Amino acid sequence: MAHQWRGVIREYADRLPVTEATKVITLGEGGTPLVHAQKLSELTGSTVYLKVEGMNPTGSFKDRGMTMAMTAAVEAGAKAVVCASTGNTSASAAAYATAAGLKCAVLVPEGKISMGKLSQAIAHGATLLQVDGNFDNCLDIARKLGDSYPVFLVNSVNPARIQGQKTGAFEIVDALGDAPDIHVLPVGNAGNISAYWKGYKEYSAPFESATAGTLPAVSTKTPAMWGFQAAGAAPFVAGHPITEPDTIATAIRIGNPASWDTAIAARDESGGFIEAVTDEEILDAHRWLSAKEGVFVEPGSAAGVAGLIKKHAAGEVPTGKTIVITVTGHGLKDPQWALRTEDGSEVQPVKVPNDVVTVASELGLEEN
Ligand code: AN7
Helix, strand or coil: CCCCCCCHHHHCHHHCCCCCCCCCCCCCCCCCCEEECHHHHHHHCCEEEEEEHHHCCCCECHHHHHHHHHHHHHHCCCCEEEEECCCHHHHHHHHHHHHHCCEEEEEEECCCCCHHHHHHHHHCCCEEEEECCCHHHHHHHHHHHHHHCCCEECCCCCHHHHHHHCHHHHHHHHHHCCCCCEEEEECCCCHHHHHHHHHHHHHCCCEEECCCEEECCCCCCCCEEEEEEEHHHCHHHHCCCCCCCCCCCHHHCCCCCCCHHHHHHHHHHHCCEEEEECHHHHHHHHHHHHHHHCCCECHHHHHHHHHHHHHHHCCCCCCCCEEEEEECEEHHHCHHHHHECCCCCECCCCCCCCCHHHHHHHCCCCCC
16 A cells, blocks of 8 residues: 655654654655756766755745644644744745644745745735844844744744754655765755754764664764855855845845854764855756756755855866755745846747647747
8 A cells, every 4th residue: 555654753753852642733744855866967977866845845845844843832832833034934834833723923024035935924824024124133033022922933943943854864864775975955044954964963873762762873974064055145154144145045045044053063073064156156056957957946945056066167076976965945936037048038938829830830840
């Protein structure tokens, strides 16, 4: 009989802070495809895979953390949740709050989140407030609300979120049979790089399960973590927070990452780095993924691929290795970028009359 994936909490219950009695809030997140990236593999001479997180229920990796955060909110007896967001967290929080029967408030930077993400939060009935400020300002307010008002904070400063997101690393090791040599991903608020590193570390050593005793190590190694930020929003590259972050990749338009210390630890303990890619490099990688690999992502999600391509051009990507890149969100979140050509002009679909001969000629086809 076919096995229905049960969501990350039930699939990895013995490695998460839950018990048999926990009321699990899930939309079936996780279990996302690990796709062999043929052209990136050919380019680099390493075996490159894409962990396609756009396949989650709300179209981004945020759902892995949100199932845990919303489960924790219900366990804590919360009636309402709040988050700040560049868009994906708000979409996810809104959907999971609906599943949990909780009220949801989301704070987003005015004019700086994509239409798809805005639509999701509204569709799921969240109260959406557009703040006259950037994501970092929104997160400040959300934290203060969580501290001083009766609302439960579901941003990744809530450790439940990181617990859920670490399952991405588990799935990759389970699929490959061991950890990859290098793990590449975009870095914004830095929750995900922290979560993946936690997951890889936990899988590489015996694990004291709260419910199942000592679990044996699953992997023999851990990968080097390679993080990439947008050049206009690269506090880890600068070495300090940025007050006016700017990039077309609105998902990662973040100047003061909440998970600063854990991201630095992930970078340094793993023998990796966090570097920057320009908006043009991000858009080139976005185009590469859709046109060469068949995988449509939102611009921010392409930052990791942009970084790998840039590192390869600099001769700094080893051959013969296994490399996994997390592509974090779906292309339909922010589809307008696909309609922009390399020179920046708008793609104009060709109009034709209702006539097969003209259509065939337009397609360059000759009759058999
Ligand atoms: C597609 O939704 O911060 O480094 O508020 O949406 O864990 O923050 C989104 C971040 C990468 C960066 N890719 O991950 C939010 C938010 C996509 C994202 C990131 C985000 P983190």
